[in-house]
């Protein structure tokens with residue numbers, strides 16, 4: 001339990017990486033690193049497929065990333081209608097790609113592939129936790 | 137070029153909005169046509185592979201029901217699902233069942249009644265077509281994912297919204313000629329370019345039409361095929377691959393790695409290259425998907441796909457005609473039936489039975505069918 005606090009709507013309560021949410025509480029977005037072979041993963045994983053180890057640690061993603069792509073959705077699946085329009089985006093941070101939403105504070109005309117961004121944890125009015133991209 | 141397994145019968149229901157019948161009757165429409173085409177009876181069939189994306193089915197375990205209605209008991213049957221590429225993967229399974237020596241004649245039946253569930257249910261399920269732990273919580277949907285590929289392609293290669301619109305104009309031209317297509321109105325460039333944004337930069341007319349439909353393929357071992365069929369079409373090459381479901385696991389967003397890998401395998405197995413393909417059906421669930429397919433299949437170099445459509449090379453009279461049946465964009469996209477419909481189109485082309493869109497002298501054809509946003513890729517090469 002615990003993971004259901006992640007995102008506008010969560011579809012999963014149980015995962016071995018539920019501590020991701022505890023890190024969000026502390027203002028951090030974390031990736032996993034395998035302590036056996038050093039492989040890093042985002043989204044974080046409880047298991048390393050490269051060496052089959054389950055000895056992983058969660059570490060904050062820091063610094064500046066760059067937008068790989070983005071899109072502004074004018075339609076939404078059930079439960080997300082109130083957010084429309086919203087911008088989905090992917091950014092790369094030191095070799096790790098992160099998927100999420102762009103902050104509504106960034107004007108659409110400033111969005112561009114390659115734009116420097118950083119991660120910011122957000123708490124929604126109903127207490128749900130997530131993260132978004134803001135301009136670096 | 138081994139000629140071990142042939143397609144001896146093809147059938148397709150009309151693709152329509154709101155089919156007025158049950159899934160069993162929908163499936164039967166494609167089956168009846170394929171059986172008449174092959175000129176066989178149910179006793180000749182050894183097994184069936186039923187292809188469907190179960191999130192749209194109310195019926196659980198549809199293969200049992202469909203096999204019963206088609207009269208295919210007590211032969212073995214099973215369901216195969218890789219979302220939108222289900223019936224191409226069904227062809228792969230059917231080919232394997234025959235090539236292994238288990239069976240002589242196998243039916244591959246794909247169907248989807250997209251209107252089976254309510255629009256609200258459909259909207260709800262749509263959001264869970266992505267990684268439900270890490271991407272669905274942001275409110276993802278299919279058009280958004282393909283839109284992100286379009287944006288990445290634009291940024292890297294200078295492709296434009298107009299290039300994508302040209303693909304839809306071509307699709308609409310041929311869709312209007314296809315009696316089984318759901319969208320049969322022609323569209324001009326301005327109509328496409330001024331349609332509303334669904335997920336930027338993709339607009340309404342960059343997205344495929346929703347439809348109910350079924351498709352059916354009948355496969356046979358070589359000896360049987362030659363005995364039964366006047367015009368067998370041979371399965372020359374099969375390729376299949378997968379890629380990470382989460383977008384963050386992808387190397388780049390300017391193409392689909394599963395398509396490139398499946399194409400590599402299919403070309404190698406058939407012993408042909410992109411230049412040998414006379415006519416192709418590609419998975420154009422969105423206009424950008426067709427553009428990426430040009431490049432992933434080697435019809436154009438990476439980044440040069442837009443030139444093909446700008447120069448009209450993918451029209452019937454062009455260098456490499458693509459989706460001259462209207463494609464998913466105009467024909468409609470009943471998930472489980474789509475691959476079989478694409479394969480049927482190529483079979484008709486290779487037999488010289490494609491009517492007003494016949495590509496003269498077509499001998500080798502290719503089908504590119506993708507499941508999800510590049511999760512599953514299937515490429516099939518067929519020949520006379």
Ligand SMILES: [Zn+2]
Nearest residue numbers: 034037048051
């Ligand atoms: Zn490891």
